[in-house]
Amino acid sequence: MDKRSKIIIGLFFAVFLGIIITEIVKPRPLNWRPSYTQTDKIPFGCHILFKELGTLFPDSEIETVEESVYDFIYNLPEDYATSNYMLINGHVSLDQQETNKLLEYVAKGNTVFLAANSFSYFLADTLNITVESDYGLQEDTVKVSLTHPKFKKPFYFSRGYDKSHFTSVDTANTTVLGYVDYKTEDYLDVNKHNEHHEVNFIKTTFGKGAFYINTIPQAYTNYYLKQGNKDYIAQTFSYLKDDKLYWDNFKKAGRKVVSSPLRFVLNEEALKWAYYLVVSGLLLFMIFKAKREQRIIPIITPKENTSVSFARTVGALYYQNKDYTNLIQKKLNYFLAHLRSRYFMDTTVLDHKSIMVLSGKSGKSKEEIKELIDYINYLNKKTMHSEDDLVALNKKLTAFKQ
Incomplete structure (x- = not known):
């Protein structure tokens, strides 16, 4: 190889190495994906909120729920004390069996706090509520306020909120607790905007208990807690009793789901470590066997003495x-x-x-x-x-x- 070829190859590897180093050291783009999980520190995760629940509910025992609503409520003891169940996600999806269990749970005198942009049909139909969203071409700042006379300070949300609100509620069992004010474009006149004053936070009684439903789950994420809107969370949570609090970490958009065929094995702690041990043992066996095994020595026929x-x-x-x-x-x-x-x-x-x-x-x-x-x-x-x-x-x- 001549000197010129060596220089070209050297420059190629230098550029390639530079690209790799640049990709490693450059800052990662901010992840705006809605997650709502207790471990995610991204803007729309709930790491800060979950960490501060002990401060917001100093007299309450806090427990994380890592299973479906149906399984959790089904496994509760018959004589359990009243408690709060908190679900925060972009969309709360409950099938008919889960909805029935959740309604049964509330009817016994428990409280469910829901924060979501939309809800499954079974729950919305039973509670006789309708939620809609006003999507616009631009993200505008919305103003949120609470109806309680002690909570006079308005709060503003400028990113991630799709202007979800209630269009109808069961007036016989529902109390309005908060409103959202926003503007939408008038497509007939670009210089004109339509003003909206809609309900976004309600209390709906069911049996001996109640549902507290908020259509701005983004308000409870890391982003808005760091923006100084922590008082809004404290004020909306103030309606809950000082009972045991169950934090749902299962119905989350950012929940990591194992899609492998081995998901049952990997979800069971004992089976998971047994699987890892077997795989590690096989790898070690293959490595050491390969090192100890001699390659096949060919049979060399001696030359015949003729x-x-x-x-x-x-x-x-x-x-x-x-x-x-x-x-x-x-x-x-x-x-x-x-x-x-x-x-x-x-x-x-x-x-x-x-x-x-x-x-x-x-x-x-x-x-x-x-x-x-x-x-x-x-x-x-x-x-x-x-x-x-x-x-x-x-x-x-x-x-x-x-």
């Missing part, structure tokens, strides 16, 4: 051509080389001394060695050899090597 086969082939060739002299000479050379390498003998002259040395080193009798040496000398003196000479020599050499 010298014997070659010698046999050459010998067969000489034998077929009836070149007995050449074949005898090669067998003698091979045998003498064997004597030199095995017994360290001088085979230049094969005489009586050679017979004595070879007999001593090989363990063969002198007569057998003398017969072999004499036959070798006999063959060396002959110029032409026959097949019988070759056969006789082969027998003697074979007998010596046995």
Whole structure:
């Protein structure tokens, strides 16, 4: 790789690294998603409110509800004391069974505080209330006030509120506790605005208890608490008794729901940790097994020693051509080389001394060695050899090597 290519690659990685660092250190955009959960610190979460409930209700025990309305009320003991149930969300969705349980709960003398822009049909139909919203092209500031003579200060909300209000209520069982004032555009005259003075906070009795319903759930979020509207929350909560307070953390837009097929396992504490333990154990097993397991060693077939086969082939060739002299000479050379390498003998002259040395080193009798040496000398003196000479020599050499 030349120098120019290295510089280009270096610049590319520098720019890539710069982009990553910029993405990491740049401030995250503010999340305006409505959540209403007790843990979310985003503008429309309820972290501050939940933390301050102990201050707003110093004489009340506060308990968080992490299950559906139906399951919670169904599991309450028969002789439970009166209490307050607080639901704050953009939309309070209750099915028919949940609605019946909630109505049963209120009818026994308990109180439900609802803050939402809209409500499910079953609850609204039973309480005979209707809620509507005036959506505009622009977000305008709305003024909110309470009807109690001690609460004269108005409050203003400028962001996130969709101008929800009551258009009809059950006048026989309902008391108006607050109003909202806002303007809407006149689409026939762009310079003209329509003034509205609508009900946004009511008390509706049901049986021995009551519903307190507010159409501005945004007022109870972190954003407006930091804007200085905490007095509005305190004043609307002042209608509740100092009974035990149940804070609903289930009917929330920002509630984290496990969509995995393992949601039942992950929602149960014991099963969740057992699942994590099994997965961790399998991962550790795979890691350590992979490190201990040797890769497959290929089988290498040793090279075949073909010298014997070659010698046999050459010998067969000489034998077929009836070149007995050449074949005898090669067998003698091979045998003498064997004597030199095995017994360290001088085979230049094969005489009586050679017979004595070879007999001593090989363990063969002198007569057998003398017969072999004499036959070798006999063959060396002959110029032409026959097949019988070759056969006789082969027998003697074979007998010596046995």
